[in-house]
Amino acid sequence: MNISAVAEAAGLPVKTVRYYSDIGLVPAPGRSSAGYRSYDDSAVRKLVFVRRAREFGFSVEECRELLGLYEDRHRSSADVKRIAAKRLEEIAEKQRELQSLHDELAHLVEACRGDDRPDCPIIDSLGNRYGGL
Amino acid sequence: MNISAVAEAAGLPVKTVRYYSDIGLVPAPGRSSAGYRSYDDSAVRKLVFVRRAREFGFSVEECRELLGLYEDRHRSSADVKRIAAKRLEEIAEKQRELQSLHDELAHLVEACRGDDRPDCPIIDSLGNRYGGL
DNA sequence: CTTGACCTTCCAGTAACTGGAAACACTAGA
DNA sequence: TCTAGTGTTTCCAGTTACTGGAAGGTCAAG
Structure with a gap:
């Protein structure tokens, strides 16, 4: 998937997808022979996750933390709950x-x-x- | 008044007072022989005005607009109302x-x-x- | 082969400050 | 008078989370 396809699938602007890749919030995508970024479904899932978490008011750094928790086999819902409650x-x-x-x-x-007189x-x-x- | 005095009087950080002077939101203050900024009561009033307008959610540019309306002899409360209503x-x-x-x-x-189990x-x-x- | 859409990198800008460094100024105490 | 401590100056950089734009390479259709 090229960047515009993944951006549409994730509901994010292309620029933002590129930005998230640049800052390492989602893993650096593979590249085509021409240097085009090439994303897979897992990237879409992560981007959707991030978009929704951002809509929930989580900062990008908190999204990074949440993604980490999410991927950690030993993640505890207590950690997530603590962050969300805060x-x-x-x-x-x-x-x-x-x-x-x-x-x-x-x-x-x-x-x-709301008239023309100066009292306000x-x-x-x-x-x-x-x-x- | 030195900058820290005026900052305290206006309820703003020193840095912010300097910033507001720098961007011309309030007039450039006079300077002492040593180059210290020297503010008067009118500056305090304007800074208080700005602080409160900012607390009301007006942007700095809108504050500039409001200050302009405020000082304009021909200001109309309709203009102010329009901005506030928006x-x-x-x-x-x-x-x-x-x-x-x-x-x-x-x-x-x-x-x-909120326990240690991964369901969340x-x-x-x-x-x-x-x-x- | 050209046109237009899509992609790349990089640089700059946004809003409204905030932090810090280096250096100068002022004041109170010993 | 010296000195320590605080206040002030300028300037530069960083913050957050993108967004816009320029210059140029790529791809698919007609």
Whole structure:
């Protein structure tokens, strides 16, 4: 399989597949006589794994770790669970921040008249308690 | 005010204050005879404005835009509202994604036994429908 | 044989800083 | 006055995870 075929099969851009190969996240593929990268099904599976793990918020380094666990005959699900739980906690924290940000901004947008007059609660709230910028 | 004083007053790292000055997000400060940056209260106000806008999810370029609107005598709150509303929409979208991600991952973590056995729903769900990696 | 799609490498850029090195400046204590 | 310690300067490099583009080689169809 050439790179574009494997990229499509894995649901990733060609550039990204090349990048993952370059950084050794997936093994370096074989090469055709012309130097084209040649991937097999195992590469597709690994790339799918990586894509989905990335969608789950795992960093590339964590993907590397997960791939390692996955391939390790002695992998323990405890290791995977620990990593996933840590990630989950971070996601929850991000959610809380995003929620408060959303609420506050929504409140401000609502309070903003949106006409041509210079009064604007958004700007006021960003720059206040100094009596103007 | 030296840079560390203004940084503390604005609630930003020194490096970041220097960076904001370098990229012209806030005006280049005056210099002491020794070449030290010398900030005034107006700089502190602008840095506070930027810090808070950044916390609201505005990009540095949007901060630049907002600062411009803020300082423009003819600024209209409609412009600010438009920018904030756009941002708000993006935040809501991010929230939805984060929510589904959170739910799915939480489900998997819960289903994962977390013992030393190699079965792990997390890994299965990331790499499945290929019969193993 | 040409055209167009596909592939290669390499370099640069993104966003928003952050870290570190080398060197100069200022201040407080002995 | 010397010295130690901290603050400041500039500049360069690195971070994350790609993405875009240039210059050029390859392949398959018509």
